[in-house]
Amino acid sequence: MxxxxxxxxxxxxxxxxxxxxxxxxxxxxxxxxxxxxxxxxxxxxxxxxxxxxxxxxxxxxxxxxxxxxxxxxxxxxxxxxxxxxxxxxxxxxxxxxxxxxxxxxxxxxxxxxxxxxxxxxxxxxxxxxxxxxxxxxxxxxxxxxxxxxxxxxxxxxxxxxxxxxxxxxxxxxxxxxxxxxxxxxxxxxxxxxxxxxxxxxxxxxxxxxxxxxxxxxxxxxxxxxxxxxxxxxxxxxxxxxxxxxxxxxxxxxxxxxxxxxxxxxxxxxxxxxxxxxxxxxxxxxxxxxxxxxxxxxxxxxxxxxxxxxxxxxxxxxxxxxxxxxxLGISSESALPDVYVAPLSKNAWTHCLRISDKLRMHGVAAEVGVTSRSISDVIKTCEKRGIRFLIILGDKEVEHSQITLRDLVKREQAQYPVEGIEEVVRTIKGGT
CATH class of the missing domain: 3.30.930.10 (Bira Bifunctional Protein; Domain 2)
Known part of the structure; x- marks a missing residue:
């Protein structure tokens, strides 16, 4: 209608x-x-x-x-x-x-x-x-x-x-x-x-x-x-x-x-x-x-x-x-600074806490709310133009870590949750 x-x-x-x-x-x-x-x-x-x-x-x-x-x-x-x-x-x-x-x-x-x-x-x-x-x-x-x-x-x-x-x-x-x-x-x-x-x-x-x-x-x-x-x-x-x-x-x-x-x-x-x-x-x-x-x-x-x-x-x-x-001028809807992907149900709580900390530091974080493979998530981020991806699986939950991937430089690094300020600096420096 x-x-x-x-x-x-x-x-x-x-x-x-x-x-x-x-x-x-x-x-x-x-x-x-x-x-x-x-x-x-x-x-x-x-x-x-x-x-x-x-x-x-x-x-x-x-x-x-x-x-x-x-x-x-x-x-x-x-x-x-x-x-x-x-x-x-x-x-x-x-x-x-x-x-x-x-x-x-x-x-x-x-x-x-x-x-x-x-x-x-x-x-x-x-x-x-x-x-x-x-x-x-x-x-x-x-x-x-x-x-x-x-x-x-x-x-x-x-x-x-x-x-x-x-x-x-x-x-x-x-x-x-x-x-x-x-x-x-x-x-x-x-x-x-x-x-x-x-x-x-x-x-x-x-x-x-x-x-x-x-x-x-x-x-x-x-x-x-x-x-x-x-x-x-x-x-x-x-x-x-x-x-x-x-x-x-x-x-x-x-x-x-x-x-x-x-x-x-x-x-x-x-x-x-x-x-x-x-x-x-x-x-x-x-x-x-x-x-x-x-x-x-x-x-x-x-x-x-x-x-x-x-x-x-x-x-x-x-x-x-x-x-x-x-004039042919257009504008895309705002993209998040980072996409946060929980790879399992066990990572949901970890994902929400990490995303909340990022937003408190002024980082726009979009949370993955559907079950998808990491390869599908990467393809979607690249298609939308989202540069940074945080991957949270069972390993990250167990060791209280954050895996941050830069999809432009094709680089990936792990950070402790306590070091989230470094994650914020990396994301803000690249967006």
Whole structure:
């Protein structure tokens, strides 16, 4: 029997590579000062209903429990983290840096890069509205991709604040703005402009808005200057563009400016974004491997005090697929440092004690739990790539000894059990 469609079993070799990716995320938690948290995979539906966006809401797993409460499997993590900051973490000093590794669920049509269960690794920074916070998030994500053997990638950058400022000027309310931005995110620009024209009280800002979102993407630094000239008569929109310019300048102190590509028409499907937004793409697939942005009103939406926030989620499942399918990178499941083979029932107790002592010294020891000949054990170890083999037979039990064989050098030596430190040094020196 297979798992439900779009949800994958992870085999040892799959999880070995995913574990490496997760280790890279957790390394960045430590290097940048982010504290790891966990929230439940099941949330109240209302956590996502207000600002997750139409695209997310249409693809959520939603159900009612026996008490008639409407619940959902989390489709993303920023909203639950903001809920946590508004509640249990509301008294913590700011800025507050939080990280997570989480499985999320969306009822998408399964295809490459889209699974119904997927892992995210995220970074959320609360308490700063300054551009340096946005730049830190971009730099963290850049650091991640430098560490996972993806050398050719770029940042697709936009700013929701510019779009919203022009729609504010046109007299379009926030709820209608959310729908318009959602349509743009799905590539339905004509429908978006039709809806905007329907709800606008002033059409002139819309003409600039449409012109803006149709501009071809280019390196952020130069293109933002062009946009600033276009927005000369729109103070709020110009302020947002200046904010993006500052973020790009700061991020460019670490990230190659050629990797920061500004898309004036870029919008993300999540309705809670208020400022800079971004996604990261590899050169070999048109699917975002990471994304994020600024959400200054989200904590307040959950009843908390106004706390600005900015964050990013790395698509661990997508990165895994990209590494394996596009770059041909794989990872074997971890091998033991030594295989411990009891050759008779009399050696079982001796075997377990020796293995325990080895593990106490940090040596990964796998115990043979099936009756096999020594020649079969050697063949298996060589096939798996295990270099060291400990052989424990009746002689070793009688004399309280350890026989250690190096299958690479084809050498074998006996050690007293009391001299297990020498066995440990030999194994660690060769692995």
């Amino acid at each position: 297979d798992p439900p469609r779009g949800m994958d079993d992870l085999l040892p070799e799959d999880y070995a590579l995913i574990s490496r990716i997760i280790q890279n995320v957790r390394k960045l938690f430590r290097l940048y000062g982010y504290s790891e948290i966990e929230t439940p995979p099941v949330e109240y539906y209302e956590v996502f209903a207000a600002k997750s966006g139409e695209e997310i809401l249409q693809h959520m797993y939603v159900f009612t429990d026996r008490h008639n409460r409407k619940l959902a499997l989390r489709p993303e993590m920023t909203a639950p983290v903001a809920r946590l900051v508004a509640g249990k973490l509301s008294r913590r000093p700011l800025p507050l840096r939080l990280g997570y590794i989480a499985d999320c669920y969306r009822l998408d049509e399964p295809q490459w890069g889209r699974r119904r269960r997927f892992y995210h690794g995220g970074f959320e920074l609360f308490g700063s509205g300054d551009p340096i916070a946005d730049a830190e998030i971009l730099i963290i994500v850049n650091d991640f991709f430098r560490n996972v053997e993806i050398s050719e990638y770029f940042f697709k950058i936009g700013h929701v604040g510019i779009h919203r400022a022009l729609m504010n000027k046109a007299g379009i309310n926030e709820e209608d703005q959310d729908q318009i931005l959602s349509l743009i995110d799905r590539g339905r620009v004509d429908d978006a402009m039709g809806l905007a024209e329907k709800h606008a009280r002033d059409q002139s800002p819309l003409r600039l808005f449409e012109e803006l979102i149709m501009i071809k993407a280019d390196e952020a630094g130069g293109l933002i200057e062009k946009i600033l000239c276009m927005l000369e008569d729109y103070e709020e929109a110009r302020s947002a563009a200046n904010n993006l310019s500052e973020i790009v300048q700061l991020a460019s102190s670490v990230i190659d400016s050629k990797q920061l590509i500004y898309h004036p028409g870029f919008s993300r499907g999540l309705g809670y974004y208020t400022g800079m937004i971004f996604e990261v793409y590899g050169s070999l697939a048109d699917v975002a491997l990471a994304g994020g942005g600024r959400y200054d009103k989200l904590v307040e939406l959950f009843g908390g005090r106004p706390i600005p926030g900015v964050g990013a989620a790395i698509g661990i499942t997508r990165v895994h697929q990209y590494l394996t399918d596009k």
